[in-house]
Amino acid sequence: MAGRSASLRQAYDGVVAAVPITIPYERFSPEPAHWWIARALGSLVRGAKITPKDIDGFCVSSFTLFPDTAVGLTQHLGLTPRWLDHIPMGGASGVVGLRRAARAVQCGDADIVACVAGDANHVDSFRRMLSSFSRFAQDASYPYGSGGPNASFALMTDHYMKTYGAKREDLGKICVAQRENALSFPHALMKKPLTLEQYMSARPIADPIALFDCVMPCAGADAFLVMSEETAKDLGLPAVRILSTIERHNAFPDDPIQIRGGWEMDREELWSMAGVTPDDVDLLETYDDYPIISMMQFEDLGFCKKGEGAEFVRSHDLTNSGSFPHNTSGGQLSVGQAGASGGYLGMVEAMRQLTGSALGTQVEQAKIAVVSGFGMINYDRGLCSGAAVLAGAGT
Amino acid sequence: MTEAIKRPARKNPQKRTVLPTLPPTSRSRKALGFTAAAAEGRFVLQVCEDCGAVTYPPREACPKCLAMDLAWKDMPEGGLLIAETTIRTSTNVYFRERTPWRSGTVALDAGITVLAHIHGDVAEDGRVRMIARTDKSGQGVLMALPEQETANMADDRQLRELTCDPKHRRVLITDGRTPLGQAMARAVSEAGAAVVFVGIAETWRPYAGADRLAAIPNVEIMALDVTDTISVDELAGEIGGRVDILINTAEHVRAGGVMDRDGIVTARDEMEVNYFGLMRLIQAFGPGMRFRGADGVNSACAWVNLLSVYALSNWPAYGSTSASQAAAYSLSQCLRGEFHSSGVKVVNAFFGPLEEDWRQQLPPPKVTPEGLAKAVVGALRQGLEDLAVGAVAEDFLVRWKEDPRVLERELTQSEGV
Numbered sequence: 042m043a044g045r046s047a048s049l050r051q052a053y054d055g056v057v058a059a060v061p062i063t064i065p066y067e068r069f070s071p072e073p074a075h076w077w078i079a080r081a082l083g084s085l086v087r088g089a090k091i092t093p094k095d096i097d098g099f100c101v102s103s104f105t106l107f108p109d110t111a112v113g114l115t116q117h118l119g120l121t122p123r124w125l126d127h128i129p130m131g132g133a134s135g136v137v138g139l140r141r142a143a144r145a146v147q148c149g150d151a152d153i154v155a156c157v158a159g160d161a162n163h164v165d166s167f168r169r170m171l172s173s174f175s176r177f178a179q180d181a182s183y184p185y186g187s188g189g190p191n192a193s194f195a196l197m198t199d200h201y202m203k204t205y206g207a208k209r210e211d212l213g214k215i216c217v218a219q220r221e222n223a224l225s226f227p228h229a230l231m232k233k234p235l236t237l238e239q240y241m242s243a244r245p246i247a248d249p250i251a252l253f254d255c256v257m258p259c260a261g262a263d264a265f266l267v268m269s270e271e272t273a274k275d276l277g278l279p280a281v282r283i284l285s286t287i288e289r290h291n292a293f294p295d296d297p298i299q300i301r302g303g304w305e306m307d308r309e310e311l312w313s314m315a316g317v318t319p320d321d322v323d324l325l326e327t328y329d330d331y332p333i334i335s336m337m338q339f340e341d342l343g344f345c346k347k348g349e350g351a352e353f354v355r356s357h358d359l360t361n362s363g364s365f366p367h368n369t370s371g372g373q374l375s376v377g378q379a380g381a382s383g384g385y386l387g388m389v390e391a392m393r394q395l396t397g398s399a400l401g402t403q404v405e406q407a408k409i410a411v412v413s414g415f416g417m418i419n420y421d422r423g424l425c426s427g428a429a430v431l432a433g434a435g436t
Numbered sequence: 437m438t439e440a441i442k443r444p445a446r447k448n449p450q451k452r453t454v455l456p457t458l459p460p461t462s463r464s465r466k467a468l469g470f471t472a473a474a475a476e477g478r479f480v481l482q483v484c485e486d487c488g489a490v491t492y493p494p495r496e497a498c499p500k501c502l503a504m505d506l507a508w509k510d511m512p513e514g515g516l517l518i519a520e521t522t523i524r525t526s527t528n529v530y531f532r533e534r535t536p537w538r539s540g541t542v543a544l545d546a547g548i549t550v551l552a553h554i555h556g557d558v559a560e561d562g563r564v565r566m567i568a569r570t571d572k573s574g575q576g577v578l579m580a581l582p583e584q585e586t587a588n589m590a591d592d593r594q595l596r597e598l599t600c601d602p603k604h605r606r607v608l609i610t611d612g613r614t615p616l617g618q619a620m621a622r623a624v625s626e627a628g629a630a631v632v633f634v635g636i637a638e639t640w641r642p643y644a645g646a647d648r649l650a651a652i653p654n655v656e657i658m659a660l661d662v663t664d665t666i667s668v669d670e671l672a673g674e675i676g677g678r679v680d681i682l683i684n685t686a687e688h689v690r691a692g693g694v695m696d697r698d699g700i701v702t703a704r705d706e707m708e709v710n711y712f713g714l715m716r717l718i719q720a721f722g723p724g725m726r727f728r729g730a731d732g733v734n735s736a737c738a739w740v741n742l743l744s745v746y747a748l749s750n751w752p753a754y755g756s757t758s759a760s761q762a763a764a765y766s767l768s769q770c771l772r773g774e775f776h777s778s779g780v781k782v783v784n785a786f787f788g789p790l791e792e793d794w795r796q797q798l799p800p801p802k803v804t805p806e807g808l809a810k811a812v813v814g815a816l817r818q819g820l821e822d823l824a825v826g827a828v829a830e831d832f833l834v835r836w837k838e839d840p841r842v843l844e845r846e847l848t849q850s851e852g853v
Contacts, residue, residue: 167527168527168528171527172460172462172527172528173462176464176493177493179460179462179463179464180463180464180466180467180493180494181467181492181493181494181550181551182551183460183528184459184460184571184573184575184577185539185551185552185553185577186523186526186531186537186539186553187459187460187523187526187527187528187530187531188521188523188525188526188531188537188539189526189527191523191525192521192523192539195521195523196519196520196521196540196541196551197519199519199520199521200518200519200541203519203561244524245522245524246524246525247521247522247523247524247525248521248522248524249521250521294499297518297541297543297549298518298519298541298549420493420551421541421549421551
């Protein structure tokens with residue numbers, strides 16, 4: 042049975058996502074993950090004008106819930122769902138949560154699924170998480186300088202720059218544009234403008250990565266609801282349709298170092314299932330814990346060819362009013378990285394943009410959005426990737 | 437190019453001593469197979485017995501065919517540096533104190549890529565030679581060295597964290613009366629040791645080679661009798677804060693087993709030197725060395741036990757001595773545990789029959805005192821923790837690793853060696 046071809050996936054007809062919630066991030070907070078997730082869940086219930094009993098599906102992502110899982114949260118928060126999921130996929134959690142929940146609703150396993158990501162950030166929790174992140178990291182990456190994701194992405198960045206001739210200025214342009222987007226987004230932790238000169242002269246962290254290439258770990262939560270189109274209509278909720286989604290794990294394991302993600306394996310199906318092309322996309326939310334991975338997503342999702350990411354960046358204005366609105370709330374690089382919430386940030390932002398309810402600068406005529414997720418540097422590379430094409434109600 | 441490290445100035449006793457911190461210690465149980473080989477200086481990776489795939493990091497099953505049989509095998513050393521970074525901030529205190537730290541991705545000739553520490557002389561995108569060693573946490577790590585030897589290569593800051601190079605360090609050799617002790621003093625002196633303290637019991641009693649020993653550069657003769665607690669404590673009081681490497685050359689060896697001996701006088705002498713002697717040394721010098729595990733260029737770094745290979749499995753021809761050596765070996769394992777927090781390595785050199793008076797009747801091949809001394813200095817320079825010296829010991833270790841029970845049967849049959 043070697044090499045069986047995969048079957049084609051079915052469309053998400055009649056399923057929508059609604060009520061995007063962001064609980065404003067905090068650099069450090071003594072509150073535990075449970076507190077952040079509870080706040081997000083409460084906001085969902087109030088935002089949808091439903092009761093907790095109406096939530097019959099619950100999907101959770103968090104790094105800092107230990108010793109609890111989604112199971113413990115049901116009792117803690119008084120939910121009695123008939124469908125429960127816990128997605129440990131870091132930056133891919135938003136896309137994967139959406140696609141799991143969408144199928145549950147589509148197949149009648151649940152009527153209203155609450156998808157929530159939230160993480161604590163105590164003063165020492167980042168160090169603790171890094172030192173026990175995964176078995177492979179513990180055995181084979183953490184002992185080599187304990188640079189954490191900074192070092193992992195430094196190696197990827199170094200290799201990519203050498204291979205394709207990308208410059209730090211190109212990566213800097215991504216960060217600078219995102220900071221501009223963030224200045225109008227009320228929840229962004231970074232409030233000051235960033236110039237390319239500041240980016241270039243920033244304190245080095247793990248060469249070639251410097252301070253403004255790195256996200257700031259913080260505490261926070263993001264959430265949304267998945268339900269049928271009729272339910273959303275009944276509740277009077279603005280919603281977005283799910284045109285297509287993909288996920289992939291441990292793609293290209295024989296690449297000596299990460300130069301592409303799993304999107305490249307599945308992008309054809311992503312576009313054909315959605316019935317749109319990259320040219321139709323009004324805004325893109327990439328997973329951006331470091332600018333290099335955003336550049337790879339431009340390529341691997343098909344917005345440009347492999348190796349042309351730098352040129353693509355040079356030829357576009359990535360701000361909300363520009364030719365290619367990208368990470369329209371400022372992304373993690375400017376808003377902060379609240380653990381697994383980082384995988385939700387782009388999702389809730391795209392939902393707000395598509396429903397005309399952006400908290401910051403609204404992208405004009407935002408009809409089609411792509412949200413991309415990436416997560417889990419298990420050893421030397423990110424293993425999880427995913428993407429979703431979303432459409433506003435008017436399309 | 438690596439700059440030669442300079443001999444440190446005399447320590448200012450009013451200044452704070454930098455305390456030892458460790459790089460990350462946690463590993464999966466499987467990864468300890470890599471560590472055990474690295475302690476011998478061997479670079480091994482898992483190879484699938486079914487499909488031949490080389491795999492890393494350590495796994496429970498082959499990622500190519502899911503076979504469960506993964507064997508540790510020696511790997512070709514070559515590789516190519518394909519990406520690198522210089523880490524300037526780290527969440528780990530050990531690395532935080534040692535930044536900037538160079539690490540990178542190496543595409544091995546063995547067909548896979550690994551993360552590794554990178555020697556300062558490795559060229560960008562250059563060919564490398566991989567070594568596996570234990571770091572200060574006692575865990576195995578990989579380091580990429582330049583393919584060709586470079587000037588002052590051993591002085592690289594990151595490499596020196598993995599090695600116990602005697603250069604600029606102060607060494608105590610516990611017994612200089614024997615040809616072995618004298619050969620050891622000569623070898624560490626030649627290796628660039630700043631001071632070579634050589635212990636002599638009952639200094640008033642003459643011994644062969646005394647003049648030549650005293651003439652070795654940087655040698656300082658010290659009164660030391662490992663069978664006398666007061667003598668050991670007195671010396672530790674005098675130089676305990678300045679011993680960076682301790683090489684225990686004291687041994688008491690007599691042929692014979694148990695049944696044909698009358699009483700326990702000889703056995704007690706053996707234990708007095710081989711076991712209690714080691715214990716006295718540990719109690720007197722261990723705490724000082726543990727405190728000084730990160731004390732700069734001449735930090736405390738190694739404790740060397742010279743153990744008869746028959747410490748691992750008794751040879752009845754030297755049965756009673758073997759038992760005392762087994763006791764010493766067991767104590768060395770305890771010492772390794774007690775030194776763990778300090779980064780000081782316990783080096784166990786297992787040697788076969790030595791070319792010296794008390795083993796006169798034994799047939800060749802034998803290890804010369806000079807050969808054993810050279811092997812120990814080599815191990816210190818390379819940062820090894822476990823080594824076998826001489827053909828007999830090497831063969832013995834192979835058989836012991838293969839099946840200690842079978843080896844025991846071999847040794848306890850009359851012609852067994």
